[in-house]
Each structure stands twice: as C-alpha cells, then as structure tokens.
Amino acid sequence: MPLEYKTEQQKKAFYNSGAWKKLRLDALERDNYECQHCKADGKVTVDSVKEEGKRKEIVLNVDHKYPIEFYPKLALVLDNLQTLCINHHNIKEGRTMDKIRPKSKKKKWDDEWW
Numbered sequence: 001m002p003l004e005y006k007t008e009q010q011k012k013a014f015y016n017s018g019a020w021k022k023l024r025l026d027a028l029e030r031d032n033y034e035c036q037h038c039k040a041d042g043k044v045t046v047d048s049v050k051e052e053g054k055r056k057e058i059v060l061n062v063d064h065k066y067p068i069e070f071y072p073k074l075a076l077v078l079d080n081l082q083t084l085c086i087n088h089h090n091i092k093e094g095r096t097m098d099k100i101r102p103k104s105k106k107k108k109w110d111d112e113w114w
C-alpha cells in the first residue's frame with residue numbers, strides 16, 4: 001500500500017482495505033458507537049436502526065482527526081480516529097474545505113430595482 005492518499009483512487013483503495021475496515025470497527029467500539037462531538041454536547045447520537053423495506057441510513061462516520069491526505073502516517077492510528085455523526089462530519093469537512101478551497105464566487109445580484 002502506498003503511504004500516500006492524495007487522489008480519490010488512493011483514498012478509495014484505503015477505505016476499501018481490510019486494515020481500515022477492521023480499525024474502523026475498533027474506533028466505533030471504543031467510542032461506544034456514539035458521535036463524540038454530540039457526546040461532548042451532552043447528546044447521544046447513535047446509528048439508526050435499519051427499518052424494514054428502507055435503506056439503512058448511515059449516521060455515524062469514523063473520521064480522521066488529522067486527514068490522511070496530509071498525515072498519511074496517521075491513517076491507521078486508532079488515536080487519530082473519532083466517531084462523528086454525519087452532521088458533525090460535514091461541519092468538520094466544511095471547515096477544512098473552506099481553508100483549502102477559495103470561497104465560491106458570489107452570485108451576481110443583477111435583479112433590477114423595482
């Protein structure tokens with residue numbers, strides 16, 4: 001396995017690896033299958049239960065505190081993992097994205113004045 005996860009392909013390969021799948025479960029177990037950020041807020045957010053006839057909604061993610069893109073050596077370090085709900089995960093990713101990507105162009109306001 002290359003010690004680099006820069007491209008989508010490299011990341012995909014990593015997330016499909018047996019080593020990651022196993023470690024991911026270790027992290028979930030350690031975190032009691034709860035979102036760690038919600039927990040810090042005094043809330044309990046756990047994975048939804050699969051409902052009959054419905055697709056299982058994925059609520060919990062195992063997140064790398066230090067992204068593997070920049071810290072490939074921490075990709076398989078349990079201490080670098082945290083269980084987050086989809087909301088908190090998006091917030092975290094959103095923040096990171098803001099730093100990496102310039103803000104999208106503002107919409108031009110070309111409505112006419114009435």
Ligand SMILES: [Zn+2]
Nearest residue numbers: 035038085088
């Ligand atoms: Zn949460």
